[in-house]
Amino acid sequence: MSKKLTTRAEDYSKWYNELVVKADLAENSGVRGCMVIKPYGYAIWEKMQAELDRMFKETGHENAYFPLFVPKSLFEAEEKNAEGFAKECAVVTHYRLKSDEENKGKLIVDPEAKLEEELVVRPTSEAIIWNTYKNWIESYRDLPILVNQWANVVRWEMRTRLFLRTAEFLWQEGHTAHATKQEAITEAEQMMNIYAEFAENFMAVPVVKGLKTEAERFAGADETYCIEALMQDGKALQAGTSHFLGQNFAKAFDVKYTTKEGKQEHVWATSWGVSTRLMGALIMTHSDDSGLVLPPKLAPIQVVIVPIYKGMEQLDAIRERVTPYIKELRAKGFSVKFDDRDTHKPGWKFNEYELKGVPVRIAIGKRDLENGTFEVARRDTFEKQSVGGDDLVQLIENLLEEIQENIYKKAFDYRANHITEVNSFEEFKDVLENKGGFVSAHWDGTTETEEKIQELTKATIRCIPLDAKEEEGVCVFSGKTSSKRVLFAKAY
Amino acid sequence: MSKKLTTRAEDYSKWYNELVVKADLAENSGVRGCMVIKPYGYAIWEKMQAELDRMFKETGHENAYFPLFVPKSLFEAEEKNAEGFAKECAVVTHYRLKSDEENKGKLIVDPEAKLEEELVVRPTSEAIIWNTYKNWIESYRDLPILVNQWANVVRWEMRTRLFLRTAEFLWQEGHTAHATKQEAITEAEQMMNIYAEFAENFMAVPVVKGLKTEAERFAGADETYCIEALMQDGKALQAGTSHFLGQNFAKAFDVKYTTKEGKQEHVWATSWGVSTRLMGALIMTHSDDSGLVLPPKLAPIQVVIVPIYKGMEQLDAIRERVTPYIKELRAKGFSVKFDDRDTHKPGWKFNEYELKGVPVRIAIGKRDLENGTFEVARRDTFEKQSVGGDDLVQLIENLLEEIQENIYKKAFDYRANHITEVNSFEEFKDVLENKGGFVSAHWDGTTETEEKIQELTKATIRCIPLDAKEEEGVCVFSGKTSSKRVLFAKAY
Ligand SMILES: [Zn+2]
Numbered sequence A, B: 001m002s003k004k005l006t007t008r009a010e011d012y013s014k015w016y017n018e019l020v021v022k023a024d025l026a027e028n029s030g031v032r033g034c035m036v037i038k039p040y041g042y043a044i045w046e047k048m049q050a051e052l053d054r055m056f057k058e059t060g061h062e063n064a065y066f067p068l069f070v071p072k073s074l075f076e077a078e079e080k081n082a083e084g085f086a087k088e089c090a091v092v093t094h095y096r097l098k099s100d101e102e103n104k105g106k107l108i109v110d111p112e113a114k115l116e117e118e119l120v121v122r123p124t125s126e127a128i129i130w131n132t133y134k135n136w137i138e139s140y141r142d143l144p145i146l147v148n149q150w151a152n153v154v155r156w157e158m159r160t161r162l163f164l165r166t167a168e169f170l171w172q173e174g175h176t177a178h179a180t181k182q183e184a185i186t187e188a189e190q191m192m193n194i195y196a197e198f199a200e201n202f203m204a205v206p207v208v209k210g211l212k213t214e215a216e217r218f219a220g221a222d223e224t225y226c227i228e229a230l231m232q233d234g235k236a237l238q239a240g241t242s243h244f245l246g247q248n249f250a251k252a253f254d255v256k257y258t259t260k261e262g263k264q265e266h267v268w269a270t271s272w273g274v275s276t277r278l279m280g281a282l283i284m285t286h287s288d289d290s291g292l293v294l295p296p297k298l299a300p301i302q303v304v305i306v307p308i309y310k311g312m313e314q315l316d317a318i319r320e321r322v323t324p325y326i327k328e329l330r331a332k333g334f335s336v337k338f339d340d341r342d343t344h345k346p347g348w349k350f351n352e353y354e355l356k357g358v359p360v361r362i363a364i365g366k367r368d369l370e371n372g373t374f375e376v377a378r379r380d381t382f383e384k385q386s387v388g389g390d391d392l393v394q395l396i397e398n399l400l401e402e403i404q405e406n407i408y409k410k411a412f413d414y415r416a417n418h419i420t421e422v423n424s425f426e427e428f429k430d431v432l433e434n435k436g437g438f439v440s441a442h443w444d445g446t447t448e449t450e451e452k453i454q455e456l457t458k459a460t461i462r463c464i465p466l467d468a469k470e471e472e473g474v475c476v477f478s479g480k481t482s483s484k485r486v487l488f489a490k491a492y
C-alpha cells in the first residue's frame, strides 16, 4: 500500500477506482476498456461462482458451453435484440494476419482472409443458443431445457469503469426453454429470487425485487425482472436481471414443439444473468475509507494472523502457539492465513489486511504469549478484544457470523433510510439532489414521462417493486392518475 | 439413441464423430469450426476442471483473468510467438454494427466504427499477460508469480473435429514468472508432472512424458515439455504441454526485476496448458463399439439404477427398495441416478447408459424384489452379477475402483504393445503402416531429417522421452550417429 485512500466524502468515484486497484482486485489492461481481474479479486468472484452454481444446480440447471462468435445473420434474426446490441458489437472480419512487407517484424491483417460473413463477439447468447435449441427440441418430452453457461461477453463501451462497465466482462447466462408461458414466467421469477437470496445472504447486499419498465427492459424480452441495490453514494446499481422472453426467440428461430395432443407450438423462453458487476456492488456497498469490507461468506481470507515479534525465537514460539488453532479453524472450513513474512512490519500488515477487507485479524505478541491471550480485531467495526486460547475458536466462529449479519444490517438500514416517498416533482428533485437514494413516486406509466424525467434529473425508473402497494395517486410529473409507486434513482 | 454406432473397425474416425454426438457430449454449431459443448459433455469437463484446479492450487497457483483481446502491437512483440500464431488469428476490426439501409431488418458493419488498432482474439495469452506482469514486477520480492486462468481461446482452423481441433476451445493456461532459470525449469517440469498425474490417475490415460523437438516446440518457448497419449487407432495425441519460455517474453516486454544484490535482471517464464482436447483423448482411449467408457473418477453419473416393472405398484416397491441404498451411496459421495422415467423401456435405457459410459448399472425387477437381489453390470467388461442388499454398497464401491484400474491397465497394455523399437527405415515404415502406435527410433537430431521423415510417412516426432536411455545408435533415416531413441507417430 503506497499511500492513503481518497475518502468517500472527498470523491466517492475516485475512492472506488483507487480501492479496486489498491486492494488488488482488478486493473485496467493494455486493451481499451478491458480489465485484468487480479488473483485476489478473482478469488472473490470464484466464491460467488461456487455459490451461484450450487444454487443453479439445486434448481435443476446444467452447465453447457456455446460459441463465442455469432454469425451476423443469426445475430440479426431477433430484431429487437439485434437492434438493442448492434451499437456495441465487436466484429471479427478476418481470420489471419500476415507479415507486413514494409515493416519487418510487424503484422497486418491479411486482406485475402476476409470472412464471407462477419462474426459478432457475443454480447449475450440468445441468438446462438436458440439456433442450437432448434435442433434439440422436437416434442414436449424435450422440455424444459434448463441450461446455464459461465462465459465472457463483450459490449463495446466508450466510458468504462472497473467491474461496473467494461468492454469484456465475465458472467453466467441461463437460457431455458419451456412448454408453457406460465412455466417460463415461474422460471424467470425463480431466478430473480435466487439472485436476491444470493445478494442478501452471501453478498450481504439488500436488494429490491421488481420489474423493469418497457424502456428499461432487455432487448427482446416481454418482461424483465431485476434486483436493484443501493450504493453508499445514493446511486442504485442493477445487480441481476431475469427475462421472460415470451416466444420472441422461438419465433425468430422457428423453434416449435409437438404438444402431448400432437399440436405444434412455439416454445417459451427465459434468460437470466449476473456478471462481474456484482463485484462492484459488493465493493461499494460495504467498504469504507480504510478499504474493503468483505462479507465473511465471500472473503478469500476470513481470518489473518499477524505475529508481532523480535527475532526468530519469538516467531517460533508464536508459530507453535497458533498452529493448533489454525488447524482447528481450517478443519471447521474457515480460511486462515498466518502471515509470518519478515519483509513487512506488523503495522504495514494491519493496514494491508484492512485494505483487503479480511473480516477478522488476530495479532499475537510477546505479552500475549506470556498471558496466553490473542488480540482479535474485526474489520467492520474496528473493535478489538483480548481473548484466551480456550475461547478463541468459538469467538471467531461467532464473530464471522456477526460480521456477516452486521454489514447486512448496516446496508439494510442505509437503504431503508434512503427510500423516500415524494408527492411532487419539486420534492422529487430535492430528494434526488440533496439526499439521494431511491425516490418512490407515482408515475403515469408512459415512456414519454419516464424519458422527460430522465432528461431533467438523470434519474431512471429502477423498477416497479414487486411488493408495491396498490395506491391511488397522481404522477409526480404529468399529474395523470397512477395506481402504484415506482422507484426512481440515479444509477450505475 | 437412433441407430447403432459405426464400429471402430469399420471406420474409426466416423465412430468417434458419431459417438461424440450420440453420447450428447458436443455438436457442431452454426458457427464454422466452433462447437457446442452439451450438458453431459460439459459435466465431464467440469470434473476435469475441478481436479486440475485443486492440483494447481495445492502447488501454490492462483487464478486470475486477462482480456480476450490482444492489440496487434502487443501481439507482435514476441516475434516467434507472433509468427507462430499469425496464420490462425481471428481479428476484430470494428466495434459497431448499423442498420442496412438497403435491407430492412439487416445489419452491416459500420465503416465509421473501424478500430484504430486491430484486436486479435487471443490464441494464447503470453503477450497480454507479460504486458501486465511488467507492472507487477519490480523486485525479487514480487517473484514468483504463479497464476492460472480458465478461458476460451481461438485458433482459426480449416479442418475441425469436435474436441480435437476446433476454432474456439476452452482451456487453462498457467503463466508464471521467476527470478531464476532453474526455478522456471522446475516449474515447467512440475506442471508436466501434474498433467501426467491427472491423465493417469483421473482420466486413466497412460502418457509418455517428454520434450518436444525444436520443430514441434511452442512458438516462443526455449523448451516444451509434453505428455503424449496413444489412441486405439494407433495415433498419438498430445494431451498437455508445459513450456519453459526462457527470458523471451521478459525481453519482448522489457520485464526486469531487481535482485537481492540490487542488479537488474530479466525475468524467467513458463506457460502450460491443457484444453477441451482432453475430452477427445478420454473418449478415444477407452470407448468401444457400444459407446463411451468413462473412468469412474470423471463420470458425471457413476451409478445408474434402472427399474424393470409393470405398473405403478411395482415401481413404488422398487423405489422403496432402492431408496436407502441411493442415500447410502450418495452419502459416500457417489453420484447415483435412479431413472424411473416411464417414457422409455428398460432396454432403451440400458443402451442409453452404455452409450453414455455410466460405469455401473443396477437393474432391479420383480424377481429381484422377491429374492432381495440386484443385478449389477459394469460398463467396461459388460460383466453382470446378482448381489444381495447387504453386499450392494461395498460391491459398488469396489467395482468403481476396479473399473478405474482396469481401464487404465487396458490402455497401458495397449500402449506397451504399441511402442515398437525399429532400427531401419524399412522397419519404421512397416510398423507405422501395419501396426501403428509409437515407433521408437534413433534420429540424428536435425530438423531436416525430421521433416523428410514426416513428408515420407506423415509421422512426426511426438517427443524425446524423459526416460530415454543413453544408447549408441544410428539415425534410421540418415544413418548419422544418435545417442538416444525418440518416439515417432502419426498424430491427432
Ligand atoms: Zn444519506
Ligand SMILES: [Zn+2]
Residues within 6 Å of the ligand: B418, B435, B436
Ligand atoms: Zn495394434
